[in-house]
Amino acid sequence: MPTKITDLKQDFTGGLSQISRFWGFPKGMGAIFAVLYLSPSPLSLDEIVEQTGLTKGAISTEVRTLARMGLVHRSSKLGDRKDYYEAETDFYTSIRSILKERQNSEFDRAVRSVAETLEKIESGSVSGDEAEIQFIHQRVQALQDFFNAIDSLAKAVIKLERLGIGNVKNILSILK
Amino acid sequence: MPTKITDLKQDFTGGLSQISRFWGFPKGMGAIFAVLYLSPSPLSLDEIVEQTGLTKGAISTEVRTLARMGLVHRSSKLGDRKDYYEAETDFYTSIRSILKERQNSEFDRAVRSVAETLEKIESGSVSGDEAEIQFIHQRVQALQDFFNAIDSLAKAVIKLERLGIGNVKNILSILK
DNA sequence: TACTACGTTTAGTAATTACTAAACATTCTA
DNA sequence: TAGAATGTTTAGTAATTACTAAACGTAGTA
Incomplete structure (x- = not known):
């Protein structure tokens, strides 16, 4: 049986909602992104309301x-006081800004607290007991090293974005 | 003023709790890991109870x-019917198994639903309208490509683990 | 077999988070 | 200035999630 295009959209939206939740974001966020992503032109707040069933707020x-x-x-748009929203379609651009955003986040505050320890x-x-202090020192140090490595990897991904999508494969082959 | 070793542990535990929450896990999980990570020997369930303040359940x-x-x-331990727990200290080993675990997760189910679309x-x-279908096709395809790229990257990281921590830097320099 | 020492499950509660409805603020238009 | 069309904030509610307390299951020990 043929699938209606509206059903297709709804399935897709459902999928992105789940993905959104998986990463700890509200599912509504995934739905909003999905609707924008499948729209050929920017949408106003009210149009998003209509298509997601969420409220303006x-x-x-x-x-x-x-x-x-x-x-x-x-x-x-000129002469229109509505705001319009559209999805970013270059995901590497998004990743880059997400990783940058992360710099100021709770996460980094916590990571920094490990550094302070x-x-x-x-x-x-x-x-306290000297042997225990040494033991803890070594463990905390190892965790810190790991965080630094992750940070480097994040930076590598940021660079990757400049090189285009195919190059992930290159990393793979370099590492094999 | 000198810091007591117990305070130090508590700070560290607090930090890992926050990090845990940031990634969408219960903060208790971070606390449990922290306690195990700072312990030189495996701990029993009751010892973890004692050190985290959480309940056995x-x-x-x-x-x-x-x-x-x-x-x-x-x-x-032989002749002891308690279970003991200890932290994995090689984080690359952990990453690898987390990424593998992910295969069976909600996340992949959702990703697969995009593939089905x-x-x-x-x-x-x-x-439905042919032009619209074409447009949606192209967008969904792009998302799918992105997911595939992420997947490749994950595989690259899995390989990385074999090579040891310093090599993240290598990726960086390869990409520059 | 009864008792003890554990780990697990379950049912309920507390805390958190996502969301709604409605008041509010701002800017444009008449 | 009043009114309309928007976006934002806020206060409260619904839904979800993390956790507790206690019942339960199991296996070892007397």
Whole structure:
């Protein structure tokens, strides 16, 4: 039986909603992105309301975080005071801005707190059993090294974006 | 003023809890891992209870998902019917098993649903405006390509683990 | 067999998060 | 200036998730 195009869109939207949730974002966010991504032209807030069934309020805030992550762009038409939104279609561009965004996040604050733990130990200002301190020192150091490696990898991905999509394969072959 | 070793541990545990939450896991999971990671010897369930303040029930379930992700290992001592848990200290090993684990996850189910959308379009079984179908086809295809690229990257990281930590830097320089 | 020492499951609660509805603010138009 | 058309904020609700407390299952020990 033939699938109606509206059903197809709905399936797709459902899929992106799940993916969104998987990464810890609201499912509404995935739905909003999906609707924009499948639209050939930018959509106004009210059109998004119509197509997602969410309220203006929710969309207003979620579209803002999408914009902050570089996954959608806000624009406006001359002589029209509505805002229009469209999906970023170059995902590498998005990844880059997501990774940059991450710099200022809770995540990095936490990572930095590990670094501080390390500094405290190394400054010799920790009192307690010496062997235990040494043990902890070594473990925390290893974790710190790992974070640094991840950070380097993130930077590698950022560079990757400049080179285009096919080059992931190159990394693979370089590593084999 | 000198920092007591117990305070240091607590700070560290707090940091990992936040990181855990950031990635969408319960903060308790981060705490459990932290406690195990800073312990020179495997801990029993009750010892984890003691050090985290969580209940046996919570730890029982969370330690299981940690084990599934390869972040902790369960072991037992002869003539002792307690289970003991210790942290995996090679993070590359963990990453590898997390990425493998992901294969069976909700995430991949959702990704597969995108692939199915694509198949429906390509089989010509979608009815509706032809230009719109073409447009959607092209967009969904692009997303699919992106997912494939991510998948390749994941595989690259899996290989990386074999090569040791310093090699992330190599990728970076290869790409520059 | 009964008792003890554990780990697991379950049913309920607390905390968090996503979302709605409606008030509000702002800017354009008449 | 009043009114209309928008986007934003806010206060409350619904849904989800993390966690607790306690019942349960199981296996070892007396």
